[in-house]
Amino acid sequence: MYLSSLRLTNFRNFADERLTIPREGVAIVGDNGQGKTNLLEAIYYLEIFRSFRGAPDDQLVRFGEDVCRVEGLVGGAGEARTIAAAYDRRARRKKVTVDGVEPDRIGDALGRVGVVMFSPADVALVSGSPAGRRRFLDIVLSLTERHYLEDLQRYRQILLQRNAVLRAGESTALVSAWNPGLVRAGSRVVAARLRWVRSRRDSFAARIREIANGSDAALEFDPSLPLDEEESGDDLDRVVATFESELARTADREQRRGATLVGPHRDDLRMRAASGGHGEWVDLRVYGSGGQQRTAAVALRMVEADTLRERLGSEPVILLDDVFAELDVGRSQRILRWVDREAPAQVIITAPKPADIELRGGALPVWSIRGGHVESL
Amino acid sequence: MSLIERLTDEFARLPGIGRKTALRLTYHLLKVTSQEAHRLADAIVAASENVRPCETCGTFTEVSPCRICTNERRDRSIVCVVEEGPDVGAIEATGEYRGLYHVLGGRLSPLDGVGPAELNVNSLLDRVSGESPVREVVLATNPSVEGEATAMYLHRLLAPLGVRVTRIARGLPVGGDLEYADGVTIAEALQYRRDL
Numbered sequence A: 001m002y003l004s005s006l007r008l009t010n011f012r013n014f015a016d017e018r019l020t021i022p023r024e025g026v027a028i029v030g031d032n033g034q035g036k037t038n039l040l041e042a043i044y045y046l047e048i049f050r051s052f053r054g055a056p057d058d059q060l061v062r063f064g065e066d067v068c069r070v071e072g073l074v075g076g077a078g079e080a081r082t083i084a085a086a087y088d089r090r091a092r093r094k095k096v097t098v099d100g101v102e103p104d105r106i107g108d109a110l111g112r113v114g115v116v117m118f119s120p121a122d123v124a125l126v127s128g129s130p131a132g133r134r135r136f137l138d139i140v141l142s143l144t145e146r147h148y149l150e151d152l153q154r155y156r157q158i159l160l161q162r163n164a165v166l167r168a169g170e171s172t173a174l175v176s177a178w179n180p181g182l183v184r185a186g187s188r189v190v191a192a193r194l195r196w197v198r199s200r201r202d203s204f205a206a207r208i209r210e211i212a213n214g215s216d217a218a219l220e221f222d223p224s225l226p227l228d229e230e231e232s233g234d235d236l237d238r239v240v241a242t243f244e245s246e247l248a249r250t251a252d253r254e255q256r257r258g259a260t261l262v263g264p265h266r267d268d269l270r271m272r273a274a275s276g277g278h279g280e281w282v283d284l285r286v287y288g289s290g291g292q293q294r295t296a297a298v299a300l301r302m303v304e305a306d307t308l309r310e311r312l313g314s315e316p317v318i319l320l321d322d323v324f325a326e327l328d329v330g331r332s333q334r335i336l337r338w339v340d341r342e343a344p345a346q347v348i349i350t351a352p353k354p355a356d357i358e359l360r361g362g363a364l365p366v367w368s369i370r371g372g373h374v375e376s377l
Numbered sequence B: 001m002s003l004i005e006r007l008t009d010e011f012a013r014l015p016g017i018g019r020k021t022a023l024r025l026t027y028h029l030l031k032v033t034s035q036e037a038h039r040l041a042d043a044i045v046a047a048s049e050n051v052r053p054c055e056t057c058g059t060f061t062e063v064s065p066c067r068i069c070t071n072e073r074r075d076r077s078i079v080c081v082v083e084e085g086p087d088v089g090a091i092e093a094t095g096e097y098r099g100l101y102h103v104l105g106g107r108l109s110p111l112d113g114v115g116p117a118e119l120n121v122n123s124l125l126d127r128v129s130g131e132s133p134v135r136e137v138v139l140a141t142n143p144s145v146e147g148e149a150t151a152m153y154l155h156r157l158l159a160p161l162g163v164r165v166t167r168i169a170r171g172l173p174v175g176g177d178l179e180y181a182d183g184v185t186i187a188e189a190l191q192y193r194r195d196l
């Protein structure tokens, strides 16, 4: 997939920019605060119709304006498509169109660009709270598994209702009326997560070995339900049975605590690495060095790229936002080598200084960005 | 407050009507004859004064018990439970159902403060208990998250009364496309598959 043109209107610090993007990609260079991250945020907005940094839509609208809009022309295996997303701050309304047609639900238009974003903030995927890792899983799976998003939304709605009953201290009859729906939707979410981690474990370990020069690391699913990751068989049936028995087991406790205590809303991903010398494996969230955590975050994004590539049947667009700022030279070089190997993927990379980027043998065109204006050098 | 404002405010209070539409309705009515205006006003007053929920089933009716409840030709051994009055109309329109109805007046939604006490649940239990002719209760609440939970809850209350409790089948919509149906719908359509 590749983005051939982009138009930004009142998005962040862009007033009205029209860009034609080269097939191989572009390196964007500019000082701090000039709009590098904003530009990538706009591109990613066409993928998930939300800010990748989790910013509310209001903040995307240029100061003093009411409506922001991003439009991109996307080429790929099939014919070109125009994807557009606009947000009206006053009316609090978002409008998404694909080739001018509004889909029934915004969720139906997710993932039409096919793009992976590497950001310095990704380190929080490893060092931060479980919520960030669940968000990662939810985005990857919403983009690649056909019914994941519907199952997730249904699960969340039932969870809210069920927790409201628990908080009000209602009878178990009223609480358990929500159980079948909770289990049905929630188990599908858990099973999808379980399958994803199982299928990506090896490539995660391989990516880490590649970036960090042979170090060993592992990606594990840490589900709220006591599931054995190794055990196969029908995942869904097994998850359903476990979910039901766990709800029964925690029934008293959840009445006291006034909330649902087990389920995918409490899942986590765990990344571990072999620590030097003693052959012990440590949780990178707790014991990882800054560099190890950043490496694991990059590996997780590479694995996301693998997942998207399989879904799309072609290379996703790779966005790299200032990712080498805090990595040592060796690791940075090895990541760049990965990007090079991903060719013919389109790469859009940003950095404060031109010297930071030496990609595709220096063949990538370079643009400069200042105060929301882009110029090719 | 001017008369125009007063009327517009009344319209704007109605569900699904915003300020703009309210204003348009007001200006429309200003142009009609006084006879037409009276006809509308009379229709509103007459409906509001004469239509009541049926004392038995909860359907809106001018005569209570309603015509369905008193119809001798209907099957008194089966009661179909729906969320709202219009659902009765939808099922009646099919001509496929000959039993009686029970209108809950909503569905469980703790987030909106709707529990069993806000719904016609007790009257349903009364209809089914004791020397009742009812042998089967069909739960026809919507296949939404809340409708499902409401059906589950009612099932739990009704089952001990010795009545057969059924749930309308869920699955793929006629004319729908398997490829675009969501996972839960497909899973249920498979689960409730039937022999041909």
Ligand SMILES: Nc1ncnc2c1ncn2[C@@H]1O[C@H](COP(=O)(O)OP(=O)(O)OP(=O)(O)O)[C@@H](O)[C@H]1O
Binding pocket: A011, A012, A013, A014, A030, A031, A032, A033, A034, A035, A036, A037, A038, A039, A059, A060, A061, A062, A063, A322, A352
């Ligand atoms: N809604 C908005 N309207 C106008 N300007 C905005 C808006 N939101 C953010 N900005 C401006 O955008 C700039 C930040 O842009 P961005 O984050 O893209 O910088 P950057 O080029 O990535 O810098 P760095 O190298 O520091 O990461 C800030 O100057 C900020 O004031």
Ligand SMILES: [Mg+2]
Binding pocket: A036, A037, A038, A321, A322
């Ligand atoms: Mg930045």
Ligand SMILES: [Zn+2]
Binding pocket: B054, B055, B056, B057, B058, B059, B065, B066, B067, B068, B069
């Ligand atoms: Zn009646």
